[in-house]
Amino acid sequence: MIAPKRRPRGARAALALLAASALALAGCAPGSGAPPAQPSGARAGASATPVNTDPASLGDVTLTVWDQEVRGGQAAQMERLNAAFQAKYPNITLKRVSRSFDDLTTTLRLALSGNEPPDVVEANNGRSSMGAFVKAGQLRPLDAYAEAYGWKERYPESVLKYSRYSADGKVFGEGNLYGLPQVGEVVGIFYNSAKLTALGVSPPRTWAEFEAALAKAAAAGEVPLQFGNLDKWPAVHVFGTVQSRGVPAGQIGALAFGRKGASWNTPENVRAAEQLVSWVDRGYFAKGFNGQGYDAAWQAFGKGQGVFLIAGTWLLADLREALGERLGFMLPPGVTAGAPPVATGGTGLPFAITAKSPHPDAAAAYIDFITNAEAMKVLTDTGNLPVADTGEQTVPEGAQRDVFTAFSTVSGKDGLVPYLDYATPTFADTLGAALQDLLARKASPREFLATLEKDYKTFAESNG
Amino acid sequence: MAAPPGEPRRVAYLYLLPAFAVYAAFLLYPIGRAVQISLYDWDGLTLGTWAGLDNYVAVVADEGLRAAFGHALVLILFYAAGPLVIGLALAATLNHAKVRGLGFFRTVVFLPQVIAMVVVAVAWRRVYAPDGTLNDLLGALGLDALTRGWLGEHAFALPAVGVVGTWFETGLVTVLLLAGMSRIPPQLYEAARLDGAGAVREFFAVTLPSVRGEVAVALTLTVIAALRTFDLVYVTTRGGPGTSTTVPSYEVYHRAFGLGQVGSAAAIGVTLTVVIFVISLAVNRFADRRTT
Numbered sequence: 066m067i068a069p070k071r072r073p074r075g076a077r078a079a080l081a082l083l084a085a086s087a088l089a090l091a092g093c094a095p096g097s098g099a100p101p102a103q104p105s106g107a108r109a110g111a112s113a114t115p116v117n118t119d120p121a122s123l124g125d126v127t128l129t130v131w132d133q134e135v136r137g138g139q140a141a142q143m144e145r146l147n148a149a150f151q152a153k154y155p156n157i158t159l160k161r162v163s164r165s166f167d168d169l170t171t172t173l174r175l176a177l178s179g180n181e182p183p184d185v186v187e188a189n190n191g192r193s194s195m196g197a198f199v200k201a202g203q204l205r206p207l208d209a210y211a212e213a214y215g216w217k218e219r220y221p222e223s224v225l226k227y228s229r230y231s232a233d234g235k236v237f238g239e240g241n242l243y244g245l246p247q248v249g250e251v252v253g254i255f256y257n258s259a260k261l262t263a264l265g266v267s268p269p270r271t272w273a274e275f276e277a278a279l280a281k282a283a284a285a286g287e288v289p290l291q292f293g294n295l296d297k298w299p300a301v302h303v304f305g306t307v308q309s310r311g312v313p314a315g316q317i318g319a320l321a322f323g324r325k326g327a328s329w330n331t332p333e334n335v336r337a338a339e340q341l342v343s344w345v346d347r348g349y350f351a352k353g354f355n356g357q358g359y360d361a362a363w364q365a366f367g368k369g370q371g372v373f374l375i376a377g378t379w380l381l382a383d384l385r386e387a388l389g390e391r392l393g394f395m396l397p398p399g400v401t402a403g404a405p406p407v408a409t410g411g412t413g414l415p416f417a418i419t420a421k422s423p424h425p426d427a428a429a430a431y432i433d434f435i436t437n438a439e440a441m442k443v444l445t446d447t448g449n450l451p452v453a454d455t456g457e458q459t460v461p462e463g464a465q466r467d468v469f470t471a472f473s474t475v476s477g478k479d480g481l482v483p484y485l486d487y488a489t490p491t492f493a494d495t496l497g498a499a500l501q502d503l504l505a506r507k508a509s510p511r512e513f514l515a516t517l518e519k520d521y522k523t524f525a526e527s528n529g
Numbered sequence: 530m531a532a533p534p535g536e537p538r539r540v541a542y543l544y545l546l547p548a549f550a551v552y553a554a555f556l557l558y559p560i561g562r563a564v565q566i567s568l569y570d571w572d573g574l575t576l577g578t579w580a581g582l583d584n585y586v587a588v589v590a591d592e593g594l595r596a597a598f599g600h601a602l603v604l605i606l607f608y609a610a611g612p613l614v615i616g617l618a619l620a621a622t623l624n625h626a627k628v629r630g631l632g633f634f635r636t637v638v639f640l641p642q643v644i645a646m647v648v649v650a651v652a653w654r655r656v657y658a659p660d661g662t663l664n665d666l667l668g669a670l671g672l673d674a675l676t677r678g679w680l681g682e683h684a685f686a687l688p689a690v691g692v693v694g695t696w697f698e699t700g701l702v703t704v705l706l707l708a709g710m711s712r713i714p715p716q717l718y719e720a721a722r723l724d725g726a727g728a729v730r731e732f733f734a735v736t737l738p739s740v741r742g743e744v745a746v747a748l749t750l751t752v753i754a755a756l757r758t759f760d761l762v763y764v765t766t767r768g769g770p771g772t773s774t775t776v777p778s779y780e781v782y783h784r785a786f787g788l789g790q791v792g793s794a795a796a797i798g799v800t801l802t803v804v805i806f807v808i809s810l811a812v813n814r815f816a817d818r819r820t821t
Binding site for chain 2: 094095096170171174177178193197198200201203294295296297351352353354355356357358361365490491494497498499501502505507508
């Protein structure tokens, strides 16, 4: 075979066509089909109009709801609440579309930029999801409904802040309310009480006692802290827990919401990073943790490998099934026994109303229905952790009560600090990769913090 | 001058039109659109702003992205070079020895190709886990000092991912080469043997030149597979530990759907397409020239 030297005419014609179509394309910028973001004045006006809180009076309405409640107890509560809503308001028809978290995240972007988006959507709190949608004017501020339904009285502000953005989507953690979550979550310490008894240790009440317990477990040949960090993000929760012992909560809030005026290069942050590295050096983490999957790690803890596990309350149901009465949970203890509780945590995905929905009143009534006091009971019954009225639920003694007590304590005392990866759109990657480097000793604590500072500062400056 | 007999030649283009329309709608238009988007700074939601070649400059200037392309080049060694060497040896042996049950061996060698890459990745993730099969095996051999979390160590993660590629592509290459070798006329081997060539000489003088076309096909396919590696990295390491296994395709997905940097994602995609195009062209040019 010899490649022909002269380009045949057909190819030239095709090239010309390609060039022509490229030129034709250049006429319209990407996103020009999207609606222009509403000016914030118009939005403020919209939220000032009176709202109708009686869904029965709204006539025949069809609400399309996109949620990600597909698993176990999550799916069960959604089905029960939807059925109850339909029974109470037969004039409102629910069209439910449920997808797994990953699928929802990738498809929601497209769905919201269409002309007929769903009415109610579960949108992830972070900047690249809810923040981007707010910026694009695709979500409706819910403050008027919050007033009318009394959401602000029922939900602690430390919970609502995770669904707040400024109208231009730039400031996270304050401003308009764009969604309402059903469930809460907090990162704390799961422990195997049988192992603690065998070690002769009681659940630690201070951070120093916790470290002493880790040392004792290591000396006894146990895995002190079960841990799997192949997926990059699990270390964020462990680091957040260590960091919030020493770094003031206000600073963590500024760093994690990506606001100006804080810094990673502080002695407290250096100490937190050093403490984490010292745990690696002393062999407190499970062997080969950077190469172990997150699921494999907590499953190993469920099989009795490991004394402690720093993880979120979302693992409660699975771990309880595996460990039964041996499972315990507590908030990360403070530096002193009487220190106010501080823990990384937040909420499940909040339910939001799209700006283009023709039925905002019905949508808000639906959101209120799935988050009211009655709904919180259903959430408890189906094994979820309700975000409001948590302390008033009756749950059996054991790990579940531990979790409920922990969440109501920390959210009631405004002790929740945000996930650190909320900070900037790219921070989850930056922090995840930097932590893997730190834990593998490829980066020193100061280099680690310099990497974080660079991402944070770049964003905070450009965000204004 | 009289026109050539029959219908005017230009009518032929009319016949091509339906196929071209489909081709243009589903291939040329999206490519053109991707190129266009790559010239904008666009979050996928609001109106994009013109960025000119900034996104392309970033592909070259951004240390992380350069590293990602570097990792893809390393993967070529594992996806293309490794399987080619193993495949040549395997195919020559199978072909030469006229083994009984050749069909069976061919099937076994080809099997990895039948499995979806995601399944392959999940399986290998377990093999490489700290409590996984590989470490169990090393432990059984008394090599406890070598056990580690393979995907979690900076020095080993990329080679570990690469080995999966070698395992996956070797079957394809072997089967391709076997097909080529089976077409070599036996007379050539007879002649070589009469001239006193041994097995090695025979391989380099007869077998290798005869399968040059197949080698080119195998290299093209495997090099492309290496450069567009996505699912393997997505499932096993997500680019970690640190950034030691990032690859361009993963960056495209991540930027477009995770970070909302659609313009930058498109620029990486276009760059990757050009790189793949150039490398495949080079491979084919190389093979073509030698056969004539």
